[in-house]
Amino acid sequence: MKIYAINGSPRKNKNTATLLQKALDGVKEAAKDKEVETEIINLYDLNYTGCKSCFACKRLGGASYGKCAVKDDIQEVLEKVSQADGLIFGSPIYFGNITGQLQSFIERLIFPYLVYDENYSLIPPKKMPTAFIYTMNASEEFMDKSGYLSTFNKIESGLERMFTKPLVMYSNNTYQFDDYSKYKSNAFSEEAKAEHRKIQFPLDCQKAFELGANLIK
Template sequence: MELLLRAESRKERVMMKFYVLNGSPRKNHNTAKILECAVEGIKSVLPDAQINWIHVYDHSYSGCVSCYGCKRVNGRSYGKCAKRDSISRLLENISEGDGLLIGSPVFFHGIPGQLRAFLERLLYPYLVYGKEYTSIAPKRFPAAFFYTMNATEEKMKQMNYPIKLSAMEEYTGIVFSKPEIFHCFDTCQFDDYALYKAERFSQEEKLKVKKEQFPKDCQRAAELGKKIAQKAICQNPTASESPGRI
């Protein structure tokens, strides 16, 4: 607590790096907006925080190719992804950051393939095959998953989404730290439902949720952003003491 208070008193000088991973193909819709609110929460605690957005659909890459270069003892790529492409440097940058926000829509009861491929490349090299899984990531830092979905909270539970979505959460916890989990339910997929074949949904009900509930979800996301910032200060106190860190 004392450490947090000292860091808070110097927050104008703090320069910490946070990475925001948008796993949606859309840059200005539900997932991105929730992430933007979480970033606002971070900035309210750490005004000088450096926010690095990564839109996964902007990049061309594959998931893990099972070359096992990251596991080869004394190999050139031990502990890092051996595959070199457009995200190689991003993976290394994230591992040196102070916090990670992961935003994901839910497609077919899971995260989009593009996002899963990115997380495979990010997490697997740091996962050590000991008798128990351990991590050789350069540092520990707070992380959070922000899920947006068309399903209601009741439907999410009926379809066991918490279990279906838990794999990457589990490995993120091993590699970096146990992630915070955020769910946003019953989101609007379209601006005008009349333009699409979607009779199973009521535009009136969807727009009501968007008007009445989504702003509350945005506020919840901002609060979680604040929590992530505070955890980052506690987990990496040396960063908060270095005003020149960028």
């Protein structure tokens, strides 16, 4: 069993990465006696673009039918995750959406599996379980009233149609800086942020752990 966490954050040891690792820890705990391999793939370590509309993935009789033909740093990653037994996506939220790196990755992952026939058939190699972890500076209240959820729902519906309905969790009001005094950030109270993190982030870590455990049940 192979479970991959796709880190759409540019930072490899902060909020999103921490929660993804907790989710993978949950996978290992739930797997118990099963042989399971886990790995975090840090997208910002890789040089690639979104879909280039070459349509090689749809060329009849072509060597790349049903898979992305673009040769760059995620070609092997796409091949690897296509055979996964589960995928956990994670992203910080920038301007109400996931990062461009993760959006580009999802384009490249999903588009080759969409067939341009009269039924828009789907040909993913596996119907694997999926999950999505969102981290954001925005409070839960702001997220609810500012239309974030409609954007997230579009992403999740694409994953559901292609693979399975994702398990979802949100980590809100995250702590962004190691030292708020070094940045122009008086829109926020560092004291309030620190207190929220002290109480809430351990709970978020537990939620991520449970999400991972539930992924393979």
